[in-house]
Amino acid sequence: MRGGLAVLAVAALASGCAQDASEVRGAAGRQPLQAPPARTLDAYASKLGAVHAARVAAAKRWNLERVPLTAPPPPAEKPEIKAREGFEVTGQENLPPVFTSIPTEEKVVFLTIDDGAEKDPAFLRMMSELRIPYTAFLSDYLVKEDYGYFKDMQARGVTLNNHTLNHPYLPGLSYSGQKREICGMQDVIEKRYGERPTVFRPPYGNYNRDTLRAAKACGIEYAPIWNEEVFADHWDYREWDRKIHPGDIVLTHFRGEDDWGGTMRDMVREFLDKVTAEGYAVARLEDYL
Structure with a gap:
């Protein structure tokens, strides 16, 4: 040894x-x-x-099947992030790109967690002890129940990003309505956590050109969505082959037993046992942007 x-x-x-x-x-x-x-x-x-x-x-303490793999160092030169083919909008130039994976040959994936409903202290301990990076996309109507929980999360090295104030279906709103939702959450995160995000995820993964125009006006540079979604007991896939690929962005939610029949810790086990068994490490999304 x-x-x-x-x-x-x-x-x-x-x-x-x-x-x-x-x-x-x-x-x-x-x-x-x-x-x-x-x-x-x-x-x-x-x-x-x-x-x-x-x-x-x-x-061993958190009942994983294997020890999670350690991600390689972040790339010295950041990859070029473009909108995924088929996810562009008219006049995409200079608007935040919508993408589902990071261009890399490294066997890494990125865990992203949305909304903010479940606030499990044991989840924070688990992720810190396992040294697993993840990115949070927060909506104020849920986060405001306990801003302190996410302050603790931020202190553990997690980046807190924008998921709108009230989680609406954005294409159903006017440009000004979308801007209020996105810029309003920018203001909340800056006031509560001291930083104005540059990364935004549209609720439900739905957007139109006005969404991206509003996001850019609010200081957003990237609009990642996802290639896979993990729950407490199963995975869903965007791609036809139902496989994980290098650079994939994985979605999950701050949810508990009332919503999906398991805890956040169960979700982490479901996620880590699969990616580790397939030879993948978990990397920090912001290190590649």
């Missing part, structure tokens, strides 16, 4: 060493790249070992 961790430590330290060596060469000609001191490798290997042990313990 220690040997394997030491190899990982060497790889993790290599980029920093290379930068240092480059600076030395620039000042004094070519110099051999020096290996990090053994004690540095030992300390880093010990840290990796502790992190892995914590994930193993958390997976």
